[in-house]
Amino acid sequence: MSIQRPGKLFSSKWAEYGDRFNIEDTGADYQNGRADIETGFPPQTMKSVLQGGVPPWGQDHNGILYKITEAIQWTQGGGLAFFNQEWSNKVGGYALGSVLRSQRFIYVFYINMMDGNLIDPDTGKITSDYWVNYDKPGNNWAVLSILSDNSDNISFLDSDTFRITTKVAGPLANVYVRPSTKEVKFLGTPDFPFRTVQDAINAVPNGGTATIYLWYQDEYTLMQDNTMNLPGLLANGWDIGHRNLNFVPWGQDERDKFGNYNDETGALIDQLKHDLVSSHSEEGIWHFSIMKKPIIHIPVGVDNVSNMTIHGYIRGDLGASVVFEHFEFVVQRGTQLGNHQDGSPFHPFLSYVFNGCSFVNLDVLNQLYGGWEGASNTIKFTRCHTADENGNLVTEGKFICLGPATTTLTVDFTRLSSDTETLNGHSYERYEANAEAFFKRIRNYQSAQMRPVAYRMKGSQPVETFYYPQGLKTSLDLDFS
Secondary structure, eight states, X not given: OOOOOOSSOOSSOTTXXXXXXXXXXXXXXXXXXXXXXXXXXXXXXXXXXXXXXXOOOHHHHXXXXXXXXXXXXXXXXXXXXXXXXXXXXXXTSBOTTOXXXXXXXXTEEEXXXXXXXXXXXXXXXXXXXXXXXXXXXXXXXXXXXXXXXXXXXXXXXXXXXXXXXEOOSSTTSEEEEOTTOOOSOOOSSSSSOBSSHHHHHHTSOTTOEEEEEEETTSOEESSTTOOSOOOSSSOOOEEOTTXXXXXXXXXXXXXXXXXXXXXXXXXXXXXXXXXXXXXEEETTEEEEXXXXXXXXXXXXXXXTTTOOEEEOXXXXXXXXXXXXXXXXXXXXXXXXXXXXXOSOSBOTTSEEEEESOEEEXXXXXXXXXXXXXXXXXXXXXXXXXXXXXXXXXXXXSOOEEEOSSOEEEEEEOOOOTTOEEEXXXXXXXXXXXXXXXXXXXXXXXXXSOEEEEEEXXXXXXXXXXXXXXXXXXXXXXXXXX
């Protein structure tokens, strides 16, 4: 006969409202015919009364069946056991393959990977505690957990099919953004681009790598909805998560058409002046930055409750990274600033690379990068410059706020006089990169901790102390003047 599912479930326990005794594990009054779990009914209940026997108690029968049906009802109702140390010690530990429910998380279950396991699986606190070796707190319990339904994750529980779905970064390795698009379908492709940067970020699996292309003629802000309006608190900035992203301008093919420009059209110089962030130095020579830099605005405002300066920002998780290829970051001037700056526009948990980027109006904020504790990371500048709102190069201002963690700073490729391009007989120089001159100045660091490295003495008394930004690792020879 095959095993079949019971046709009726226990809606109540045996004798739930009847007369019953509580059955002890051991030590019942055997002489009077009482039963317990370890021995059952004693021998006296199995003899005739005429031979000195004692009738079994009906209340014991009810009590025994109550306990049995209580356990069956719990199982029929989908119940799973928690770890029980007293029980485990008594029976010699849990058997291989036993499944227990966590008392810390209702959605976590443990499966036992070792016969005779006496250890509470809830003693493990992190995933590496489980099913590794006997020295770990979890001691050979494996974790069974419910998968997240967050479709932003690489693997998630699909809400339509209830199957595990794993996204791959391949089709989303190149994502396009154009706020000015007239399309009503947003797929992140060149024909159907997203309207906001955050939409493009969300299209990349969290933990994935992708290049995000920003339309060169549009302007952007460090806000998820690409607005300049701040919500009144430090919120709604770009959230990179665990991703590794490369931001690149797109839609401008002037880089491939330099050879087609000529002075006779009258449009050559005007086009270069308009599209290539150029400035005239002497006849026949123009400074240029290869192509027009799309502007990324950093809006600035005030939290009316705390009276702190707030701003747009990029944030992410430790280990994530971003690369910006040829953008101009402009800190917006407001009519009012708060009494203190809340955080920084560039979250220090991310690693940054800025190639050919400009940073305008650094004097508005106390710092653009750093300021949080415990965030050691790297930041690199290649062919970058700092400027005021009129385009004049400046070497004054603050950029990095150093806390107790370590910031590794790299600055590459300052402009040389021979760094030129010749187009149709005319020489064009790259726009001057002054990042090295900027970051060499110690006064340009907003530091939460400075350490004295030298003193200027007058006689035997120090009259001036020279400080070095602690937590900074760089190959630059810093300027103390």
